[in-house]
Amino acid sequence: MNIAANPVVEADQTVYLKDYQKPSFLVDSINLDIQVYDDHTKVNSVLVMKRQTAGDLILLGRDLELKSIILNGKPLSETDYTLDAEQLVIAQAPDQVTLETQVIIHPESNTQLEGLYQASGDLFVTQNEPEGFRKITFYPDRPDVLSVFTTRVEADKKFPVLLANGNLMEAGETGEGRHYTIWQDPTKKPSYLFACVIGDLAVLKDAYVTSEGRNVALEIYAEEKDIPKCHIAMEALKHSMQWDEEHYGRPYDLDNYMIVATSAFNMGAMENKGLNIFNTSCVLADEEYTSDAAIMRVQSVIAHEYFHNWTGNRITCRDWFQLCLKEGLTVFRDQSFSEDLQSAAVQRIDDVAVLKAHQFPEDSGPLSHPPRPDHFVEINNFYTATVYEKGAEINRMMSTLLGKVKFRQGTDEYFRRHDGQAVTVEDWVAALTAGSGVDLSNFLTWYNQPGTPKLEAKGEYDAAKQTYRLSFKQSLKAHPKYPNLKAVPIPVALALFDAASGEQLSLQSAALFENGVKDGVYLFDQEQATIEFSGVTAKPVVSLLRNFSAPVNLEFNYSDEELAFLIQYETNGFNQWQATQTLLERILLEGHEAGIYIEAIKNTLPDLVEKDPLLASRLFDIPTEGYLGSRIDSEYQPAVIQEQRNALVNTLARELGAFCKETYAALDPELQHEFSQAMGVRALKNIMLNMMARQGDTSAFDLAHEQYQNTGNMSERLGALKVLVWNDAPQAKDVLADFYDRFKEEALSLDQWFMVQAAHPKATAETIQVLTSHADYDLKVPNRIRAVSGGLNANPVNTWSFGVQHYIDLAKYLDEKNPIVGSRLLQVLSRWYTLAEPQRSEVKAALEALKPQVKSKNVSETLNSMLSV
Ligand code: ARG
Ligand code: ZN
Numbered sequence: 001m002n003i004a005a006n007p008v009v010e011a012d013q014t015v016y017l018k019d020y021q022k023p024s025f026l027v028d029s030i031n032l033d034i035q036v037y038d039d040h041t042k043v044n045s046v047l048v049m050k051r052q053t054a055g056d057l058i059l060l061g062r063d064l065e066l067k068s069i070i071l072n073g074k075p076l077s078e079t080d081y082t083l084d085a086e087q088l089v090i091a092q093a094p095d096q097v098t099l100e101t102q103v104i105i106h107p108e109s110n111t112q113l114e115g116l117y118q119a120s121g122d123l124f125v126t127q128n129e130p131e132g133f134r135k136i137t138f139y140p141d142r143p144d145v146l147s148v149f150t151t152r153v154e155a156d157k158k159f160p161v162l163l164a165n166g167n168l169m170e171a172g173e174t175g176e177g178r179h180y181t182i183w184q185d186p187t188k189k190p191s192y193l194f195a196c197v198i199g200d201l202a203v204l205k206d207a208y209v210t211s212e213g214r215n216v217a218l219e220i221y222a223e224e225k226d227i228p229k230c231h232i233a234m235e236a237l238k239h240s241m242q243w244d245e246e247h248y249g250r251p252y253d254l255d256n257y258m259i260v261a262t263s264a265f266n267m268g269a270m271e272n273k274g275l276n277i278f279n280t281s282c283v284l285a286d287e288e289y290t291s292d293a294a295i296m297r298v299q300s301v302i303a304h305e306y307f308h309n310w311t312g313n314r315i316t317c318r319d320w321f322q323l324c325l326k327e328g329l330t331v332f333r334d335q336s337f338s339e340d341l342q343s344a345a346v347q348r349i350d351d352v353a354v355l356k357a358h359q360f361p362e363d364s365g366p367l368s369h370p371p372r373p374d375h376f377v378e379i380n381n382f383y384t385a386t387v388y389e390k391g392a393e394i395n396r397m398m399s400t401l402l403g404k405v406k407f408r409q410g411t412d413e414y415f416r417r418h419d420g421q422a423v424t425v426e427d428w429v430a431a432l433t434a435g436s437g438v439d440l441s442n443f444l445t446w447y448n449q450p451g452t453p454k455l456e457a458k459g460e461y462d463a464a465k466q467t468y469r470l471s472f473k474q475s476l477k478a479h480p481k482y483p484n485l486k487a488v489p490i491p492v493a494l495a496l497f498d499a500a501s502g503e504q505l506s507l508q509s510a511a512l513f514e515n516g517v518k519d520g521v522y523l524f525d526q527e528q529a530t531i532e533f534s535g536v537t538a539k540p541v542v543s544l545l546r547n548f549s550a551p552v553n554l555e556f557n558y559s560d561e562e563l564a565f566l567i568q569y570e571t572n573g574f575n576q577w578q579a580t581q582t583l584l585e586r587i588l589l590e591g592h593e594a595g596i597y598i599e600a601i602k603n604t605l606p607d608l609v610e611k612d613p614l615l616a617s618r619l620f621d622i623p624t625e626g627y628l629g630s631r632i633d634s635e636y637q638p639a640v641i642q643e644q645r646n647a648l649v650n651t652l653a654r655e656l657g658a659f660c661k662e663t664y665a666a667l668d669p670e671l672q673h674e675f676s677q678a679m680g681v682r683a684l685k686n687i688m689l690n691m692m693a694r695q696g697d698t699s700a701f702d703l704a705h706e707q708y709q710n711t712g713n714m715s716e717r718l719g720a721l722k723v724l725v726w727n728d729a730p731q732a733k734d735v736l737a738d739f740y741d742r743f744k745e746e747a748l749s750l751d752q753w754f755m756v757q758a759a760h761p762k763a764t765a766e767t768i769q770v771l772t773s774h775a776d777y778d779l780k781v782p783n784r785i786r787a788v789s790g791g792l793n794a795n796p797v798n799t800w801s802f803g804v805q806h807y808i809d810l811a812k813y814l815d816e817k818n819p820i821v822g823s824r825l826l827q828v829l830s831r832w833y834t835l836a837e838p839q840r841s842e843v844k845a846a847l848e849a850l851k852p853q854v855k856s857k858n859v860s861e862t863l864n865s866m867l868s869v
Pocket of ligand 2: 304327
């Protein structure tokens with residue numbers, strides 16, 4: 001069978017970027033008719049297609065029961081086509097084809113949450129990215145086939161809401177208690193952006209007038225009781241629409257924009273054209289029920305999905321290897337949006353913290369891959385931190401280098417050239433280059449190779465010549481699959497400070513421009529280079545990689561005193577924070593003294609709490625055990641890390657002394673007008689409360705209990721709950737019971753209840769057993785699974801002991817029921833090979849025993865990669 005029109009699927013199931021070929025047929029239009037019944041769903045489709053290149057007509061389809069197929073008016077018999085588990089192939093099709101098919105599918109028993117599925121008794125939704133549409137009907141289900149969709153949805157009237165993409169053209173009754181709607185989406189789109197919703201939901205309505213004067217109806221659909229929790233998302237949506245007009249010149253292009261919330265969702269959310277479908281965790285936001293962090297996440301995911309309308313939908317990906325084209329750019333855009341919502345420094349800190357905690361370890365282990373991979377078995381396995389977060393960093397580097405004006409000229413050119421097209425990473429970089437007039441082509445290297453570069457820097461002051469020299473060297477760890485690793489362009493944002501006064505030196509007067517230092521950013525694009533600053537009258541303190549200007553591992557021999565200096569005097573909030581992290585890592589892993597850190601914090605805090613309480617709270621971030629473990633490549637002993645970290649927290653608590661209680665008492669979030677500031681104050685209070693408990697101050701438990709009882713704010717309540725539960729306070733049992741009673745009907749809050757218990761440092765196999773056999777534990781709801789599994793993984797000592805079996809059992813169960821989630825959860829164990837013996841061999845044996853028991857491409861590919869070290 002000739003299957004060359006799709007990237008070739010070889011016997012070993014690996015798909016390669018180099019094998020990309022254009023589809024042989026394009027689809028001009030598709031008419032879909034979806035009729036939902038209790039025990040099956042009928043899907044009729046009419047595709048109008050025309051030939052583009054030679055080759056067979058290939059329609060992808062999975063788990064479809066084919067009832068009839070008619071080509072240009074003639075019913076086909078089984079000898080007219082070949083059909084296997086993945087596709088229907090018609091050889092020698094004419095150049096113009098109208099193809100009608102009828103299939104039966106079973107959303108009511110679809111547990112994989114991909115394609116059309118029943119999310120709850122009241123609700124059917126779709127998730128088609130990347131390859132779910134082929135589970136709805138036979139179709140060339142690939143992103144480079146763009147078509148106009150008309151959709152008819154029919155169901156029982158017990159589901160009053162019937163939605164699809166585009167404009168509502170018609171609605172009516174069909175008799176027998178059923179009704180229908182017909183929708184038309186005027187914009188051509190790939191099938192992964194198709195969505196429909198059938199359900200019993202309430203709606204929050206609003207409107208937005210675009211810069212072009214278009215009046216857009218905005219609707220957020222959720223369960224009736226959750227509608228009051230949709231206002232923050234609605235405001236964020238309007239804000240996003242305006243932000244994209246202002247910053248990228250991109251107005252919205254349809255007359256309506258709908259968002260539907262469901263609790264049964266594998267990921268965060270999905271940008272279907274005009275009809276986003278969201279995990280409830282990314283749309284419901286309310287002080288009383290969700291934490292500050294969750295509220296921030298809702299706003300950023302709303303923006304993310306909205307921004308996809310231009311970066312993803314209007315301009316889409318040619319093939320799934322280009323996933324980071326839309327995701328890397330859209331994450332960069334949502335991060336920039338969020339920088340306007342809160343302390344910009346803290347947004348950057350949080351984004352880099354995620355990058356370092358997830359992407360760096362991923363990129364240094366067996367699952368490492370380039371931001372644009374060149375092969376995969378299961379594309380669902382590549383919705384990774386590398387594609388999303390490192391992808392965002394590549395865009396940030398180019399934007400840093402170009403500056404605001406030129407970056408905008410570049411993006412304008414991208415939209416001008418490629419609107420309505422399915423394109424590649426090369427197209428993006430070429431458009432940025434053409435629009436800005438700056439050659440960025442060497443940034444393609446970042447997209448094409450794996451690994452986190454190491455950036456070694458050395459500083460040398462010459463008192464006689466009054467010069468300061470900085471030399472740089474970059475390197476990458478050898479990778480068996482990528483033998484020709486090249487140097488990458490690394491923008492190094494830097495500043496020099498006068499050690500005596502704490503003042504920043506002006507590079508303008510001090511720098512040698514021939515070295516390419518411009519606007520405080522040096523572009524280091526060779527293996528080695530040295531730059532020199534002149535007129536430096538005393539040995540300066542240098543601050544490198546400000547705002548984390550490149551996703552690299554920096555090695556620079558700051559002295560502890562210089563780091564303390566930067567905590568106090570650096571004006572870039574991110575590098576202020578980075579200095580605390582570097583210092584804390586040394587105290588933790590290399591046994592340096594803690595005093596110098598505490599001194600610096602005490603000097604910095606009073607002013608900072610006034611100015612930016614959120615940033616102040618972040619200066620107390622102590623690297624987590626998980627992060628510390630990920631920095632260790634062999635002989636890793638989780639218990640040793642736990643002990644060292646505990647010792648540090650105890651020392652800090654002791655040395656901070658009365659400061660904690662005083663600070664706690666002095667802070668009042670009610671006095672803050674802005675959410676970001678109040679959030680900072682709440683974070684600081686929770687940190688102080690925790691430190692007091694660490695000091696063995698039993699009044700801390702009373703204060704925590706009081707805070708728990710007297711607040712209507714989830715961050716305050718949760719902060720207090722954690723202090724009580726994780727320290728086994730006498731009140732712990734009562735507050736847990738109280739929390740359950742208050743929130744048992746509120747799934748997202750109840751997730752927190754599961755999480756807090758699973759994340760207890762002294763949790764045992766039995767704790768997990770009790771939680772997973774609780775009446776409210778539900779293996780059909782990914783959020784609930786993640787609450788327990790994620791909570792457990794907060795303590796690597798637990799992950800790597802009784803947790804191993806937990807993750808393996810889950811992967812085995814989900815392999816069949818929900819392989820997307822199963823594959824992800826298994827990745828928690830991907831750094832098994834770094835463990836010290838005997839744990840290393842034990843975990844390896846457990847993983848090997850799992851191998852013959854799993855069938856899905858998702859879990860098998862992940863497991864094979866994990867075991868390939
Ligand atoms: N495009 C979505 C987003 O980033 C994610 C969809 C991922 N879905 C999946 N099944 N892997 O917003
Ligand atoms: Zn996205």
